[in-house]
Amino acid sequence: MTSKIIGVGNYIPPETITNLFFDKHNFINKSGESLKESNAIIASKLKDITGIEERRYARHDQVTSDLGFIAAEAAIENAGIDRETIDYIVFAHNFGDVRFGTVQSDMVPSLASRVKHLLKIKNNYCVAYDVLFGCPGWIEGVIQANAFIKSGMAKRCLVIGAETLSRVSDIHDRDSMIYADGAGAAILEISDEDKGIKSHVSASFTLNEKDYLFFGKSYNNERCPDTKYIKMDGRKIYEFALSNVPDAMKKCLDDSGYQITELNKIIIHQANEKMDEAIVKRFYQLYDSPMPEDVMPMVIKKLGNSSVATIPSLLAMILNDELDSHDINEGDVVLFASVGAGMNINAFVYKF
Incomplete structure (x- = not known):
């Protein structure tokens, strides 16, 4: 017995941010001194090293749980299941909901609980919780969901990974050019086929x-x-x-x-x-x-x-x-x- 993926969904935010967006930024080093290279050269080096030419930012009225909800809806639709049959919602993130223009992280209630509320799931025994595990959080959520399924604790799980790194990046740090926003989700289901994890x-x-x-x-x-x-x-x-x-x-x-x-x-x-x-x-x-x-x-x-x-x-x-x-x-x-x-x-x- 194992678990297999029966549905996937994602949300790619609409705002495209090219490297030109950072042209007027005042990039500073750890010592508080402005970098000597021009921003154009900094952006060119970033592209050469990381491959990044563009990134996506969430709309100003969106937070991480909103992005996760959209990806979750897409995964449920893709799987063609009744959302009331989901036993666990595992939401992987690292910084909670950070509203645009603010600096405070909001993680109470959990983002998984917020998504469950937005999905209008009535089943009280659908358990919703968050995972903070760095960038590997979604994979860890999948591993946990698989453990629930193999142990008999669940038959179907929704695992979400979402982040709005644009809200927690330092505009004076050139590393801020790396970060982006987005969300993805998958539905895992119990399986005795030669498929799955x-x-x-x-x-x-x-x-x-x-x-x-x-x-x-x-x-x-x-x-x-x-x-x-x-x-x-x-x-x-x-x-x-x-x-x-x-x-x-x-x-x-x-x-x-x-x-x-x-x-x-x-x-x-x-x-x-x-x-x-x-x-x-x-x-x-x-x-x-x-x-x-x-x-x-x-x-x-x-x-x-x-x-x-x-x-x-x-x-x-x-x-x-x-x-x-x-x-x-x-x-x-x-x-x-x-x-x-x-x-x-x-x-x-x-x-x-």
């Missing part, structure tokens, strides 16, 4: 790596000194990811019983195009195998890094035939993997 792995590296991603003050010392924004040590994250994510992916694939030659796609967190390519290449090197050209779909170029939303959004785009160059067919074996704040790593192997 075949293996999974999760890990938390906290002894020395805990603060590679953190909440810190603005680089502008005169701007809201008590307000915190998302911060990261990009170099340490890159090195950590290359050292640890390929090994976790290998463990997950080996546990599944499939061979590297049977793997059709790798859907990895859309964090940084060059980093993701390096991770996947190193993963294939562990098997002394070359990385296939079409194995790793990427949408970061147009959508940026929307944290927990990147993987479920990308999955929905592929399954809904919204990517010309990628598809997933019945019988395909797909490896999902992510890395993020914590520092957390996880993965699962899925047969469609």
Whole structure:
């Protein structure tokens, strides 16, 4: 017995933010000094490293739970199910609802509870809760949903990943150009078919790596000194990811019983195009195998890094035939993997 995905949905916010949006920003370093390079050069280097040319921002009247609700509605419609039959709603995010123009995070009640309310689900025994696990939050939600289903605690679960990183980024930090908003969701259902989740792995590296991603003050010392924004040590994250994510992916694939030659796609967190390519290449090197050209779909170029939303959004785009160059067919074996704040790593192997 395992669980299979029977419906997917996503929400890509309507506001497209190109790199030109940051042309007038006053980017500052950790010491509070303005960067010497022009913003055009900074944007060009960002594109070369991360692949990002555009990102999406939520409308000013939307918050993270609104985005999650839209993606959830789409997943329910795609699955063709009665929403009252959902046993668990798991909402992965990291910063709660942050309204535009404010700095306070709102997480009470949980975002999952808010989505359940918006979905008008009457079943009191549909349990709604949130997961805070960094960018790997949606995958962790899927792993938890699978555990509920395999244990007999649930037959059907809704797992959502949504974020509005544009609300928690420091406009004086050039890393703010990476972040985006979005949402994705999937419905998982009990299954005794030869489909679904075949293996999974999760890990938390906290002894020395805990603060590679953190909440810190603005680089502008005169701007809201008590307000915190998302911060990261990009170099340490890159090195950590290359050292640890390929090994976790290998463990997950080996546990599944499939061979590297049977793997059709790798859907990895859309964090940084060059980093993701390096991770996947190193993963294939562990098997002394070359990385296939079409194995790793990427949408970061147009959508940026929307944290927990990147993987479920990308999955929905592929399954809904919204990517010309990628598809997933019945019988395909797909490896999902992510890395993020914590520092957390996880993965699962899925047969469609």
